[in-house]
Amino acid sequence: MIDMMHGQLLLLGLAAAGVLGSSLATLPRQDVTASGGGSPPLNFSDAAPLQPTTWNGKKYGCKCYLGQACWPSANDWKKLNATVGGNLLVDIPPGAPCHNTFQGPLGTVNTYSAAGCADVQANFANETWTVEKPAAELWTYWTNETCRPTVDPSAPCTLGYYPVYVILAKTKEHIKAGIDFARQKGVRMIVRNTGHDFIGRSTGWGSLVINTHSFQDVTWTKTYTGPGSYTGTAVKIGAGVQGRSILTQGHARNPPVVVVTGECPTVGIAGGFIQGGGHGPWTTLKGFSADNVLSFEVITASGQFTIANEAQNPDLFWALKGGGPASFAVILSVTMKTFPDVKSAGAILYINSTLTNDTNLWWSGMTSFHKYSNHFVDNGLYAYFEVLPQTLRVRPWVAIGKTAAQLKTILQPFLSELDTEKVPYEFAIKDFNTFYDLYIDMFEDEAAGGSALTGGWMFNHDDVANRNDQIINAMKTVLAPAPDVFGFMIGHLFNPGYGVPVANSATNPGWRNATDFLITTIIVEDGASLARKAYLQNTLTYKMDDALRNASRSGTTYVNEADPFQPNWQSHFWGSAYPQLKKTRSKWDPLGIFYAVSTPGTEDWQVIQDGTKLCKAL
Known part of the structure; x- marks a missing residue:
């Protein structure tokens, strides 16, 4: 509880002292409206402008950051805290109890606790422990590793690329308040559910994180009444519900039922997992998780509560099913098909x-x-x-x-x-x-706390049938891409096209002939310099993954578990679905209120200044 306790005290103390930020300048607004396709007009006229910035000789418009005149005032943050029921926290990294002080951007806080540090050291690699933290990442590379557990309490602890503030949202109104605040004040906003994220989409320097993990409601139904032709069993799942939890609850039903989840038990089902497609042990038989969605409850970038299904906002419905995490709306709940569990x-x-x-x-x-x-x-x-x-x-x-x-x-x-x-x-x-008994017995929890870069590629039936020797040679490259680099692979054999030959989701059509999706990984050593990190990223993109791409003709990889900096990511992630996704993104989020790296419509966005400011090229 040290994170939350100190965060609340720091927030209230600094707010009272008037040092949380400078007064908000009077800024011109951008007036963008769009039709909501059955919803009220999507009005962005209250959105703050981007901040003019020049970096390396190029001009950008950037989100607003601490220290700039545009940064919300202390009173603004106090009002937001009141609006979200006191659930606005100043973020403190989970490793802080092992350090004497946390030197945060808003001030220094005494954080050392022998008991707290023992807890951190015992659980830093525990996914379940990490998920419950306000803004922790399960894999820490994208946090900049600036406050890891240590046996030296005098070691520095800074914020790194973690957010400045976190809303521990308890109601949908709290989420709306965060979206509205980010839009109106121009600050970077990130949605974080479990922190189960290989490529840093759940964190970001100088940002406001909205944590949706408390949304744990589950409602089962024996007969889905539409819209659409499906009339079977279904379940409505809150945004924070995780894989093992929903499978456990389904197992307790009479008769037991299952949902298409991921293989990892800590993955949140309703958010970025489904927005990326969502693959797991049932995918060969029932398709991606996204193929089994019946309806969404969401909040849009313009702050609207709305429904997306076959009848209401069908373009948004399609895009949310595999079109990219944190791209189109914040998901409150998802309603999905369920299936009888079997031997x-x-x-x-x-x-x-x-x-x-x-x-x-x-x-x-x-x-x-x-x-x-x-x-x-x-x-x-x-x-x-x-x-x-x-x-x-x-x-x-x-x-x-x-x-x-x-x-x-x-x-x-x-x-x-x-x-x-x-x-x-x-x-x-x-x-x-039952499958559930197999899942509990044979699948293992993954470890958190590691620092790594992640890539990957999909091999289809033709690749395996006609280029298996080339694939094996590429695997040899992945394991030893350079004398000073160690690589390894995590593989998944599945074919969404076996049970769902034609996608009803925004996932890349190339998946319908899949065989093997292979994740590639490089461990990043503690204390790696910026030059070393750039070298490792180049090795991943242009040696390891390039070897896999050259051995394959599939042209396809998976948006949630692949290198976001690969060439032609648009085509590789979504294939022929990409143009429509980009068009849909420009309708529902024309100003980039939501952002996740290498998702539809983000071609002009870049994180500049050594991984800090999120900006749009002008």
């Missing part, structure tokens, strides 16, 4: 250095595994696997609605090939009464 089977396989130190033999096993990946997904399977030097770890294969005997029959050609090639492996297989 399932799972299997695990390891080929690693405890079994063989023969590198060629290990790569032979890896080649066989990937060669059979079309076969796996064409039989309705899902698989989650990890690839490191001399390590292939498949945990698990998922066979929903199948027995262990049926799963073994599907896997047998691959296992027989390993036997023929004398590749040693460990293998286990098991029946489960």
